[in-house]
Amino acid sequence: MIASRVDGRLVGAAALVAAGVQRALNGREERAMGTVYLGTGSADLIRGGDVHPHVVVPLITAALVDVVSRAQIASADVLVAMDRTEANRLMLIAPGRPIVCIADGAPAGREVIHTGNPFDAVEVQEFLALSPHLAEYLPALALDLRPFDTAPVTDAITEAIVLASLHSAG
Numbered sequence: 001m002i003a004s005r006v007d008g009r010l011v012g013a014a015a016l017v018a019a020g021v022q023r024a025l026n027g028r029e030e031r032a033m034g035t036v037y038l039g040t041g042s043a044d045l046i047r048g049g050d051v052h053p054h055v056v057v058p059l060i061t062a063a064l065v066d067v068v069s070r071a072q073i074a075s076a077d078v079l080v081a082m083d084r085t086e087a088n089r090l091m092l093i094a095p096g097r098p099i100v101c102i103a104d105g106a107p108a109g110r111e112v113i114h115t116g117n118p119f120d121a122v123e124v125q126e127f128l129a130l131s132p133h134l135a136e137y138l139p140a141l142a143l144d145l146r147p148f149d150t151a152p153v154t155d156a157i158t159e160a161i162v163l164a165s166l167h168s169a170g
Contacts, residue, residue, distance in 0.1 A: 007039025
């Protein structure tokens, strides 16, 4: 079973992503074992008895990453990044730490609002919920506004757990 914990300091899109991913993880039947940390920074997030491997999904949205977050990121068995930008930041914080990155393709065709990562998708969904007339009009422009889908994140988490298990076995 995969246990998950959400950092209580998350706000905005990061909090929505974490809540959606935690719900999705709780609904999955996995044979894999491990603990997933959604967000970083809370002093009580990681506990001594947590099942290994430890997979950290930092959900970095701030320009600065505090010292507690850095320590938690560096202690992970494997990290999961929302996009290439976050993966690059994680490589600087925890050099040599394995990272599973959720692919974020380049905008294609007439796409105006790119929802290549979960943060973007959540923000677009919130915006469209506040603007129902715009939400009705945008599909007529053939825009690829992918809604937030937990599947890429939960798949990356599963991949990270398998990677950590293989890494520790070798």
